[in-house]
Amino acid sequence: xxxxxxxxxxxxxxxxxxxxxxxxxxxxxxxxxxxxxxxxxxxxxxxxxxxxxxxxxxxxxxxxxxxxxxxxxxxxxxxxxxxxxxxxxxxxxxxxxxxxxxxxxxxxxxxxxxxxxxxxxxxxxxxxxxxxxxxxxxxxxxxxxxxxxxxxxxxxxxxxxxxxxxxxxxxxxxxxxxxxxxxxxxxxxxxxxxxxxxxxxxxxxxxxxxxxxxxxxxxxxxxxxxxxxxxxxxxxxxxxxxxxxxxxxxxxxxxxxxxxxxxxxxxxxxxxxxxxxxxxxxxxxxxxxxxxxxxxx
Amino acid sequence: xxxxxxxxxxxxxxxxxxxxxxxxxxxxxxxxxxxxxxxxxxxxxxxxxxxxxxxxxxxxxxxxxxxxxxxxxxxxxxxxxxxxxxxxxxxxxxxxxxxxxxxxxxxxxxxxxxxxxxxxxxxxxxxxxxxxxxxxxxxxxxxxxxxxxxxxxxxxxxxxxxxxxxxxxxxxxxxxxxxxxxxxxxxxxxxxxxxxxxxxxxxxxxxxxxxxxxxxxxxxxxxxxxxxxxxxxxxxxxxxxxxxxxxxxxxxxxxxxxxxxxxxxxxxxxxxxxxxxxxxxxxxxxxxxxxxx
Numbered sequence: 001x002x003x004x005x006x007x008x009x010x011x012x013x014x015x016x017x018x019x020x021x022x023x024x025x026x027x028x029x030x031x032x033x034x035x036x037x038x039x040x041x042x043x044x045x046x047x048x049x050x051x052x053x054x055x056x057x058x059x060x061x062x063x064x065x066x067x068x069x070x071x072x073x074x075x076x077x078x079x080x081x082x083x084x085x086x087x088x089x090x091x092x093x094x095x096x097x098x099x100x101x102x103x104x105x106x107x108x109x110x111x112x113x114x115x116x117x118x119x120x121x122x123x124x125x126x127x128x129x130x131x132x133x134x135x136x137x138x139x140x141x142x143x144x145x146x147x148x149x150x151x152x153x154x155x156x157x158x159x160x161x162x163x164x165x166x167x168x169x170x171x172x173x174x175x176x177x178x179x180x181x182x183x184x185x186x187x188x189x190x191x192x193x194x195x196x197x198x199x200x201x202x203x204x205x206x207x208x209x210x211x212x213x214x215x216x217x218x219x220x221x222x223x224x225x226x227x228x229x230x231x232x233x234x235x236x237x238x239x240x241x242x243x244x245x246x247x248x249x250x251x252x253x254x255x256x257x258x259x260x261x262x263x264x265x266x267x268x269x270x271x272x273x274x275x276x277x278x279x280x281x282x283x284x285x286x287x288x289x290x291x292x293x294x295x296x297x
Numbered sequence: 298x299x300x301x302x303x304x305x306x307x308x309x310x311x312x313x314x315x316x317x318x319x320x321x322x323x324x325x326x327x328x329x330x331x332x333x334x335x336x337x338x339x340x341x342x343x344x345x346x347x348x349x350x351x352x353x354x355x356x357x358x359x360x361x362x363x364x365x366x367x368x369x370x371x372x373x374x375x376x377x378x379x380x381x382x383x384x385x386x387x388x389x390x391x392x393x394x395x396x397x398x399x400x401x402x403x404x405x406x407x408x409x410x411x412x413x414x415x416x417x418x419x420x421x422x423x424x425x426x427x428x429x430x431x432x433x434x435x436x437x438x439x440x441x442x443x444x445x446x447x448x449x450x451x452x453x454x455x456x457x458x459x460x461x462x463x464x465x466x467x468x469x470x471x472x473x474x475x476x477x478x479x480x481x482x483x484x485x486x487x488x489x490x491x492x493x494x495x496x497x498x499x500x501x502x503x504x505x506x507x508x509x510x511x512x513x514x515x516x517x518x519x520x521x522x523x524x525x526x527x528x529x530x531x532x533x534x535x536x537x538x539x540x541x542x543x544x545x546x547x548x549x550x551x552x553x554x555x556x557x558x559x560x561x562x563x564x565x566x567x568x569x570x571x572x573x574x575x576x577x578x579x580x581x582x583x584x585x586x587x588x589x590x
Binding site for chain 2: 002003004005006007008009011012014015016018019021022023025026027029030090091093094095096103105106107108109110111112113114115116117118119122123124126127131132133134135137165169170173174176177212215216219222225226228229233246247248250251254255260263264267270271274275277278279281282286
């Protein structure tokens with residue numbers, strides 16, 4: 001049991017101060033902008049909830065644009081989850097069990113995770129180009145007209161493959177950590193019972209991976225919902241607005257057009273969505289931790 | 298810290314488990330080996346292509362399609378190491394990444410100790426609040442950070458980026474360190490107190506060596522997440538502190554088609570991760586899952 005001691009706050013205070021400086025001050029600025037309008041020259045006047053009404057009304061220009069980006073982003077998140085989670089589980093199950101091969105696989109699998117996000121974009125920008133990229137060139141040679149800067153579908157396919165390339169290893173590594181924690185005796189019991197490979201997966205491995213899978217799904221959802229750098233480098237949100245996800249749209253609005261009020265209102269709604277998902281994440285995580293403690297106690 | 302116990306346990310039992318698995322799966326093992334090789338090939342091919350491009354001359358890139366460089370050239374790397382606007386980008390990036398890593402770890406150490414050893418008013422809420430900042434979209438913070446750091450005169454300095462990256466790196470460091478600290482038995486704290494160690498002396502002389510690997514892992518992840526971030530780093534700098542990531546994106550639009558140079562710059566950004574990956578291979582999942590695996 002942990003000791004109750006409120007003086008522990010003194011140890012936490014530096015972290016509290018720096019995160020508050022980086023989080024609360026900027027959020028106050030955003031709230032401030034979101035209720036004002038400007039004609040330039042730093043002249044602001046009160047606009048109340050006007051921006052929020054525009055933003056949440058799909059028939060308005062701002063609302064239409066926001067909901068387009070939001071649905072696009074949710075579709076993207078759904079697709080990459082549907083690919084990365086099963087693939088990640090499969091890769092984790094296919095991991096070698098012993099020897100140097102384990103270390104080699106871990107190192108090679110982790111490599112894409114440690115590449116700067118803009119370089120991930122650059123790698124695929126080069127790799128998928130029809131003229132100089134191996135992938136684009138090969139596909140074009142097969143007689144398919146593939147051009148990720150021109151065709152919407154090709155842009156989506158490229159971004160999805162890029163994300164699968166970038167992040168599937170994370171799901172796999174998490175699942176592998178879950179698999180490693182299964183005691184040997186479970187497998188021995190399964191062998192005595194004559195359990196099939198599928199039965200072992202369904203009744204031993206999958207339940208043991210439940211916790212890490214929850215973390216993996218939530219992490220992948222959050223990160224794909226906030227994706228900015230990779231598609232920004234690869235397609236710049238195009239062709240047209242076909243790959244403009246929420247973060248890309250927000251940055252266009254805030255730093256491209258300097259539409260402070262609209263951008264601030266969008267920031268707040270976006271952040272609230274993230275906060276709700278975050279709360280689910282936290283609840284799931286703490287419940288899972290509590291479950292585990294109860295089992296071990 | 299039951300994870301450690303379980304992991305150690307399964308490592309010692311690994312050979313027999315492998316035997317059991319092989320007996321269970323039979324011929325399926327070779328199928329999974331082929332699948333694994335294909336997956337790794339899929340991961341390595343784009344990286345190979347980047348390295349391949351970085352060693353080709355621009356004429357070869359634009360005129361022919363070759364699977365490996367016909368005539369290996371280091372001209373792109375030479376340009377990066379001699380042109381200040383290129384190598385300056387790496388220095389700028391490393392500067393703010395180093396400041397951020399030191400800052401995050403220093404601040405997170407006492408906080409992580411508090412979370413691992415004590416209950417206090419609001420600890421759960423504080424933990425959730427920290428998590429929510431780790432998850433906050435950088436796009437939301439880009440504009441207000443720009444205003445904030447311009448107002449306090451830090452715009453276009455490494456400090457602006459280093460402080461901005463604390464938003465997600467400090468919570469991360471707290472979590473990772475808390476995981477490692479919870480693995481150290483509380484009895485050690487009590488014994489040290491009985492032996493007459495003051496708290497600061499105990500922390501530095503006894504506790505820090507015990508969690509040294511945890512500090513290393515936390516530092517690695519602070520380094521990594523600060524190194525890979527582009528949006529905030531680009532927004533908070535213009536000329537003097539411009540990071541390599543921004544140099545790369547801006548040169549694409551300006552110079553047009555110097556793919557070889559771009560590829561070489563990309564390869565060099567992968568190097569720091571690739572160098573230390575061996576030492577952190579068993580902790581990658583932990584770092585990404587906020588120390589919760």
